[in-house]
Amino acid sequence: MPFETLVLACLAYVALMFAVAYAADRAAARGRVRCLDHPLVYTLSLSVYCSAWTFYGAVGYASRSGLEFLTIYLGPTIVFCGAWWGLRRLVRVARMHHVTSVADLVSARFGKSNRLAALVTLIAVIAATPYVALQLQSVRLSFEVFATDPRGMGGSDALGGTALWVAAGLAVFTILFGTRNLAADERHHGVVTAIALEAVVKLAAFIALGVFVIWGLADGPSDMLDRISRASLDPRVAEGWLLRPDRWTALIVISGAAILTLPRMFQVLVVEAADEERLHVAGWAFPAYLFAMSLFVLPIAVMGRELMPADANPDLYVLTLPAAAGQDMLALLVFLGGFSAATSMVVVCAIAVATMVSNHWLVPAWLALRRIPASEEMDDLRGFVLNARRLAILAVVAAGWVYHQASGGAAALAAMGLVAFSGMAQVLPAMVGGLLWRGANRKGAYAGIGAGFVLWMGLVFLPSVGVGGDMTVLPGMDPWTAAVALSLSVNTLAFVGVSIFGFPDPVERFQGLSFVSAIEPLRHSRARSADDRAEPLLAMARRIWGPDAALRFFQAEARAQGKSGYLPDLTPDFLTGLERRLAGSIGAATAHAMIDRVAGGVALTVSDLLQVADEAQRAKEETQRLEAARAELARTARQLHQANDKLTALSVQKDAFLGQISHELRTPMTSVRAFSEILMDADLQDADRQRFAGIIHQEAGRLTRLLDDLLDLSVLESGRAQLTISVVNLHDVITRAVTAASATRPERGFLIDRDLPSEHLGLITDADRLLQVLINVISNARKYCDADHPVMTIRVKRPQGGGAVIDVIDNGSGIDSGRQSLIFEKFARLNDPARAGGAGLGLAICREIMLNLGGDIAYLPGQGGAAFRIVLPQRPPVGSGSD
Amino acid sequence: MSDRPLFLERASFRRRRLGDAARVLPVLAMLAMLLPVWWVPASLSYAAGAVWIFGTWAVLILAVWLLHRALLRSEAATLRASQDPAPPASGQDPDAV
């Protein structure tokens, strides 16, 4: 094919691209973005991943290393399998913060730190330069293929200029369409549409070639598989093709990381995404695109091996195969496909890296140089930012060309790509950690990215440019795999370790919260209503967006606040919105710094942040407050419920007590009334009359005793009992009690077992009350002890702290354990078959007396009979009773 | 009207389970691509390996497509169910993160 034809085809193709990009930009400017915003366009624009490295290099890679080339596509496939929850979240957070690049994302997450962004930009620039060089080299090589045919003596001079012409053309295209606008959202409809078209050309060219190889050169798929098997019989091939699991894994990890961190991928995947919905299509369509692009790679490689001379460059089989077979049109199509791959990569990469360079290097440097801006001086900031970006694009492309010229294009294509991939992968731990882990902080990000960067420079980048040479990192391991494993591990460990031991500053903590929870970012706290502050802000925005756009934004904001004119109040909402729109143009860190400067603020102080915290967490606090209110309500309800239960229980107790008293009063009254009525009858025998009168007397006495007991109990319970305190010898009291109680059931001969010497204890207490208790307890024993030969044991001990302990124990059957706790309750003996006229208040009174005396009475279980322990203090408590 | 709440519950339940599947899928994809290579690298390196890897890959693409279609449908169903009786309490989608 004549070289001129080739150049003409190239120029025609480039013209088409310009036209498409121009048309798309015009359509977007008129607001007709619907078809430009189609998810399919987005998916196709992602194919910028398949650069010339894929287009040419994959075949060379496959011819050298067999299936290993697939890892470059399998990594992104695995990442896109998580599109629904992983990538959607990344896009949502990034759009929420109007992130402009991967460096901006990391910087915004870690407290809007511009230095961190500058570090990431440095890695991106170092990694991108050889990668751009690689694209230029591939275009030059593809030209050479056609130029080396017998007639095509374009001369090496002309060819040497190819790369330069290509680079210059690409720079012009990128500057024209990549820096047209400095809108709030960094979207480039023209570029994206052109790239989508190029993606179609790439795919069509590669599939056409694949179909030609499989059905034109070989004899269908099964024949192709046979050929692959045959090729691998060659021991040299077999050795090269043998998969190494460690390298396989490292390549998949690195390429999975690359799809997220490569500047150009972040640009198309995140920055150019209008919303996260388009990932629903891209989630399966992009892996399908990669599948289609890699399906024919191995067949082409095998066929190239079979048909082409041994010294032919495998990287160029895609061109030399159809050319050798005389398929000129196919060769031209493939050439254009490769050209597309190279140019689209360079354009997007230049835009992405230039954005980073201008936002994180040039603009901050400029702001730092003009520390005190004269507000009257209307310096054209917008022009500066755009020019900075244009300059950066030129620099990136030029650096690629210089590198290409310097390296002489010797290195294999694949090696250069891997260098770039593993370099940008160093950003991954901070990026993923920042999105998922609130504890991640800026120092950790510095440590991780810094350590990874240094190791990558030393172990991967410098050896790749021939400095230092290959180092054996780990014996027995592929050097590149070992370097990647080492740098990523050290990177992650440093990031996590420093984050754990560090403490983030307040801005970072709020940004972290916003990123990890995917909630709206923090708002500005300044709510000063000052037109003289709003005006400089408008001036600044005008300098960045241009006059019309800035006025439109300010007017809309003012109208939203209910004001006329162009100067809205500086509410937190407005400032936050403005900062985020500016961030879309100049990066989060710079926008933050500029607003602070112009709005009269200094760096955010902790007290500012405390205010900010109020705002950012208002929703959260509202929820918490409601939660707390609900909990409080529940607690109150529970308390009311308990109080109610207690009152109910008290009421039930009172009712029961009244019922019992009623019963106790009515029972003797019944006998009295019935017999007195009988007595009123005349015809009664004397003996009966006598007996009935006795019964009435007896029951009347029972009533009196009951009333006495109730009165006594009531006095004791109210604590108003009069105690007659004196010095008492316990022996005397016990003797009197035993004597008095012997009147109860005198027919039973009790053996009383006392230890007389120990009873001689002096105490200060109320002798009569103590006597009452002892009589009660001893008479109870006399009443209820059911032993044939009843024995009562009385023992007195003096405990450590003074006072006395009196045990009264009989040898009867005692009291059931179930009833032991009840016997001190009022009317406890109500259902007792053996009650002998008592109302069942005796032990209740005893307990009240003992409490009044500062002691206690309790039932002692396990003594072989009923046993009561009376505990007395040395003296009654102060204030209980009086003389 | 009476079966609306039931429908809503079922739709959101299904959406949650599909969300779980979306979380598991990348892990499964990773295992499918890594384990065989560690296990029998030699038999995966040549023609048979190409067939296996491309086959698995196609299955993965199909799985993502089906999953996303099902997720979109169940999201739409949940939205319909929650919009019909009353306006939704919030536009936020709790499962999207």
Add this chain to the structure above:
Amino acid sequence: MQDILMIEDEVNIAEAVRFILSREGWQVALHADGAGALEAIRHHRPRLLILDLMLPNRSGTEVLADLRADPDAELAATPVLMLTARGQVDDAAAQADHVLSKPFDNADLRAIVRGMLG
């Protein structure tokens, strides 16, 4: 077969009721405990049962419930006069045919018993 069986733990009240009713010509048997009350009823098969509500070991209500649930239908249908020293009568005593509060008027007692025995 006795005319009346009285189950009452207060000896004096039992004595009074027996005296009053026997002067009317009825025979009155006595039992003093909730335990064994049913056996006593079965043994005496009275035409009228006078039952105290508050009994040791087994309350009058329980005795009454047991009686009403007895498989012997004739026995279960025995008319019951409940005596209670409580102010109000609880629901459980509603199974009794008559309830008389203590203290009572001897004439009332006589009238009720006469009415119940026909």
